[in-house]
Amino acid sequence: MKQVEKLIDRVINRVNINLREFNFDATPYAKKVIPLKQMINFDGFYGITSHHPIHFNFIHSNLAGSYFLGKCITDHALVYKTDVRGDELKKKGDDFTYQGTSFPIDTDEAIRICDSYLIKTLIHSFSHDPESPEEFLIRNSMSGFYANIHGSPIEGCYLAPFSTVDLTTLHSCIIGTFSYVCAGDLYHAQVPDGTIWLKGDTFEFKYTFEKAILDKYINNNLDARPTGILMDFVESRKYDFQAVFDSATNKPDINVPSQSAVNRYAYVAGDTTIGENVLISQRAYLVNAWMGPGTNAQENSYIINSRLEKNDITAHGAKIINAWLGEKVFVGFNCFLQGKPGLPLSIGQGCIIMPHTIIDLEEPLEIQAESVVWGYIQNKADLEQNSIPLSELKKINKDIEHKNIMFKGSGKDLVEGFQQRIDNILEANGAYFTNENKKTGHAQKGHSISYNIIQPYLTGKNKGIFPSISIRP
Template identity: 50%
Template sequence: MHELLKLYNRIVQRVNINLRELNFDITPFAQELIQPDNMNKFYAFYGITPDHPLDLDFQHSALAGSYFLGKCRITNSVLYKSDIRGDELKRKGHVFKYDRFDIPLTRDEAIIIDDSALVKTLVHNFSHDPETPETFFIKDTLAMDYSNIHGAPSDGCFLGPFATVDLTTMRDCAIGAYSYIQAGEIYHLDIDPGTVWVNSPHNFNFLYTYPVKQLSQYVSLSPEHIPWGTLFDFIDNHKEAFQRVFDVVNLEAIESIPATASLDRYAVVLPTTKIEDNVLIAQRAYLENSFLGKGSNAQENCFIINSHLSGFNVTAHGAKLICTHLGSGVFTGFNSFIYGKEDAPVSVGKGSIIMPHTIIDIDEPLEIPDNYLVWGLIRNSRELMENSVSLNELEKIETSFSRGRMHFEGKGLSL
């Protein structure tokens, strides 16, 4: 236990050193993040498939309850119930195309985690950084509960709870709670909580910021308290259902699952759920009393409850759908929280896009039309009008437009 605490304190210090120019001290947030007594209660597990080399090397690290797939190197790190997903690691001989460059790989790409602490964090390697095509690195980084590091190499960074960094190399940055960043490369930035920023240089820039007081109801973080809010309560209320899939070695097969569907061993599927052809259910997903139509998916840490997905629906990492009806081809972004009620369901029209980190929490029925883009905090039909636009209208934008707390610059066709 002494060595574990010594290692963890060293990681915290290394992150603080990297963030010193921001005058950002992670120590208060880190104090209660790791419970040492829990680190010896859960085993780690490694996925073996015919498509991925068996290659895991860890040294001086704790990996409690974490999942690994693909070529991974873990050194001087603490991982707790995190998913390190290397299913899209590039192989030796692959030619990585970036801009005008064709970059040949001379060795298999690997996920390298050094001097970092990841708690209930999803790491997906889908990297687009041409400077390190053979190494997906996470170094001197601390990521809190339910954050996503998606195609985002990280050096000297802090991610608050439910933060997502997507297809973005980040160095010496602090990412606030429930923020979503997709910006290619970021350096020395202190991102406020509840920032949704999607930037494609020379194409468009999308920026939305949550109202601080309202966001704190759902996700809140302060130096004086452990993280709290509706999103944490929701997950805690369902965590017991996962106990059996981790405690039992051989689970009974669900006969109603089509042969063309893929159901992960560590997903929870409760009765009266129907899954059709070519559906993908990832680990730590939770399905209850729902219908998933052909070609749909539920990615890691998703919850789909009392909902209907018509088909070809993407439910991205950490998204939650409750009492929601999706038309065909709807995309629901990372960590979105679509919280309908039995007497107040949410209906989303076909072809619509729910932006990452969108919160829809209603007490009256809400209908989103076909082919709409939706973002931000929506609690009634008035707020839907302030936080949405038809894709047809968006395509006509040539310079910029603002709506509510959102500002968009660039060509709408590029989004």
């Protein structure tokens, strides 16, 4: 494993030099965290379809347990159990519009991961960066367990466990544990642990978790794996996925309508129902889940003992347990929404559950339709503090410090921006597909993926390193 160790050192050096102003040392987050033998214990995967321009190029990398779709280039990178979903990469000939200016895309966009170490990270390709429209770059960076890199090129960054960067370009930044950032561009910034931060052109929203609560749910440790309720939750279910990945032909034993897609690497068990136009992505986890028409479960999401009525979105890494969702509810990245047996959670139609919201009930809870919800909620009193009707938020047009949140600017723009985005997601996923409206999305196209499975060298000086692999149409 000499070459693998060298590669880890290479990444550490590159991250550290980029983050020198913060005196950051990546070593304790890179070494000892994943036992080296894991690097040969898991296969990598790539998906091939006729719908996405494919081009894979893997050089001097370890890709253990990772999954690639689209046009993906990795060199000198460790990509451990990471999902790289390039199905929304821009294609040659597309027009790209940014702030009213439109220009053509000259070559198929690629995700390029270079000199980076990503652990159980989710990368999704919906990129907004106008400065580099044809290359989605992740360079000289490290990310921890269950971080999400969503449409966010990053260079010289450290993303702590369960953090999310969403439609944000980052240069030399540290994003804290369980922090969510959607802020356009960030340069040489350090975002503290547990910060939920949305910044648009005309609004800004910020919430910060109390340290004691954050530590209980997720705690980043030096020289060891993270700990806490969120980590326990996902780690205790990882063996269920093992059988899914060990089988060469996993097919869930349920009825899947022809206009819906259940990924071959999803875990589906119990009394689960899949409606029309439903998208279940790889590494989604469904037990006793009733998935109504147009709903989706994105990568690393968990839906357990829950019913999603219609057109609900479960973003990457979100967890929904013992809950009922009305129509068109948006559950953001890495949310943890946990009702309990006898203490159900009910979320009314049109609610927006902000990314990284934790609802962990100690009494039954009903969230009124058309609410925006954030923060940490255990009961009705918490909900009162941590929610606002959409209609009220839309009226706000000033800077406020509302207990635990800071808000600036136009509430209307935030709400309408979110609603627009929700519609875009539903459309991209194919939730609106009908016999009349034939526009297909991921749910309709997701059947026909070929899965190719790759392994590293198991012996010799390159043990743990994958051979150089190039795949083109």
